[in-house]
Amino acid sequence: MPANLETTITGLKLNNPTILASGVLGVTKASLKNVINNGAGAVTTKSISLEPRSGHKAPIIITYEAGMLNAVGYSNQGAVKAAEEFANSAEVGAPVIGSVIGQSVDDFIKVISKIKNCGFSAIEVPLSCPHTPGYGTLGGQHTPEMAKKITDAIKKISKLPLWIKVSPNENMIAVAKAAEAGGADAIVAGNSMGPGMIIDIKTAKPILGFGMGGVSGPALRPIAVRCVYDLYKAIKIPIIGCGGITYGRDLIEMMMAGATAVAVGTAVYYRGVSVFKKITEEAEQFLTENNYKDITQIIGLAHG
Amino acid sequence: MDKITQPTIVKITKIINEGLNxxxxxxxxxxxxxxxxxxxxxLPGEDLKPFAVAWKTPDKFALAVLKRGDFTAKLFEAHVGDLLGFTGPHGTYYNLTGRKKILLIGGGSGAPSVTFLAQEAGQQNIKVDFVLAAAAKEEIIFESWLTAQGVKVYHRFQDKKYEHAWDLITDLINKNNYDGLFACGPELLLKKIVDLSLEKNIFCQVSLERYIKCGIGVCGKCCVDNSGLCLCQAGPVVNNHLANQISEFGKYHRDGSGQKIYFKQ
Structure with a gap:
């Protein structure tokens, strides 16, 4: 009898714990549906801002021996067009999480009110992007004060589960605790780390269009696992583990650290969009071989 | 993880003025x-954009560039000896397997994608007719280069009876038994070619242009409706049946922010 992979997070029942991380694919509803058809248990939209944004100049993504650097710069259609694009999101076949960004508390409220009828199952708010001026870490949002303020304000106007995405860099536990106190329903741990930089030595120029970018992929994985491990002890709300998950063993490891579900992004590069199906099958095989009946049995198992 | 995507640096060895822009x-x-x-x-320190390979020899390759925006304007200021970088080659390619007599159609910034195909077909002794679709006579490029490859070149400025490139193309298709049509150019023209190929049951591949930003199937800017496929990897070259399944084909594409831009009929 194969192990049961279903997991429930903030009231959302997922067929399996893999969620498409925000920023990878997810620009259109069709793209989200394609990711679900390739095995994701849930999907997150590309982050939605109040006004349209074309993002940073390219290269926006480069990879190196240990992972990926990205500085996409939150390119998106803006809240009005996004509301049209993602209308009737409930019909794509799995929960869709709307990722919302803003430069001020007011921005978050305005965006959420514009997309409220899209049928999103939850709202994710990244306070932690390391490479876009005015937003996340560079916008001064990754502090306990801002986390509390933004969470409070969103919870007052939206009944949807609210997920706050934190940075693995610093302040992580304090920001997560403040979000929890503000009423956040889950913590996503976490964003890319850094930023980092790679310089082309023949032209003596940083390669990324923005110069620097968030570091993700295998290099981030042990850091993300430790973040989830620490958070599991510090907060009571559930955790979505995110950072470098590429294989089924990585998913198992992240859940043993304390994650209830996991987000997958960079691995789409390494293993294609069917990576969700691959990770899920590998995890299922491990669980079955090791006599776990239910994937939820392993949540926090590393804490003894 | 051995998959590394970073630019390979190359020096410009030659710049050829092909004509207007x-x-x-x-x-x-x-x-x-x-x-x-x-x-x-x-362009180091500036930006990164996609370009089809225009032709190649065992030790050289060429990119033919139409000046159409900020990036190409900057590129036009480059000199022989300057260093540029590239990643790739990326994406799908044309398939000549089993073809004997083909019609190639190239227009605007899409022409270089098919010039390389003319070169490949010539090396395989496939008979090639080539329509250069252009709005003005000054925009006709690569005519002598194509002729030197053994290709028969057509454009509507040779014969006053054709008002539009499409009239010339349909005339050629009706008069010849082509067993393959290959095209890259304005999407509304590609749509007509795909429709005609399906009607006449002729093997057909077209190269579609979408907003390609990462080129490696991650950023999602080039995803097409309704399949959600990334054309940076599932394309740019698609066969007529796949093109026909792309619901936005011939209708709209998206800009850098993801907003729809409708093609002007």
Missing amino acids: YKTFVFNYPLEARAGQYLMLW
């Missing part, structure tokens, strides 16, 4: 690429 940049580099594939070309 068109330049060919030649690089001494033994590129492994097939006709239809594209490179992401890096």
Whole structure:
């Protein structure tokens, strides 16, 4: 009898714990549906801002021996067009999480009110992007004060589960605790780390269009696992583990650290969009071989 | 993880003025690429954009560039000896297997994708007719280069009876038994070609242009409706049946922010 992979997070029942991380694919509803058809248990939209944004100049993504650097710069259609694009999101076949960004508390409220009828199952708010001026870490949002303020304000106007995405860099536990106190329903741990930089030595120029970018992929994985491990002890709300998950063993490891579900992004590069199906099958095989009946049995198992 | 995507640096060895707003940049580099594939070309410190390979020899390759925006304007200021970078080749390529007599159609910034195919077909002794679709006579490029490849070149400025490139194309298709149509150019023209190929049951591949930003199937800017496929990898070259399944084909594409831009009929 194969192990049961279903997991429930903030009231959302997922067929399996893999969620498409925000920023990878997810620009259109069709793209989200394609990711679900390739095995994701849930999907997150590309982050939605109040006004349209074309993002940073390219290269926006480069990879190196240990992972990926990205500085996409939150390119998106803006809240009005996004509301049209993602209308009737409930019909794509799995929960869709709307990722919302803003430069001020007011921005978050305005965006959420514009997309409220899209049928999103939850709202994710990244306070932690390391490479876009005015937003996340560079916008001064990754502090306990801002986390509390933004969470409070969103919870007052939206009944949807609210997920706050934190940075693995610093302040992580304090920001997560403040979000929890503000009423956040889950913590996503976490964003890319850094930023980092790679310089082309023949032209003596940083390669990324923005110069620097968030570091993700295998290099981030042990850091993300430790973040989830620490958070599991510090907060009571559930955790979505995110950072470098590429294989089924990585998913198992992240859940043993304390994650209830996991987000997958960079691995789409390494293993294609069917990576969700691959990770899920590998995890299922491990669980079955090791006599776990239910994937939820392993949540926090590393804490003894 | 051995998959590394960072630019390879190459020196411009030659720049050829092809005509109005068109330049060919030649690089001494033994590129492994097939006709239809594209490179992401890096202007260090500026930006990165996709360009189809225009032709290649064992130790050289060329990109033919139409000046159409900020990036190409900057590229046009480059000199022989300047360093540029590229990643790739990326994407799908044209398939000539089993073809004997083919019609190629190239227009605007899409022409270089099919010039490389003319070169590949010539090496395989396939008979090639080539329509250069252009709005003005000054925009006709590569005519002598194509003729030198043994290709028969057509454009509507040779014969006053054709008001539009499409009239010339349909005339050629009706008069000849082509067993393959290959095209890259304005999407509304590609749509007509695909429709005609399906009606006449002729093997057909077209190269579609979408907003390609990362080139590696991650950023999602080039996803098409309704399949959600990334055309940076599932394309740019698609066969007529796949093109016909793309619901936005011939209707709209998306800009850098993801907003729809409708093609003007």
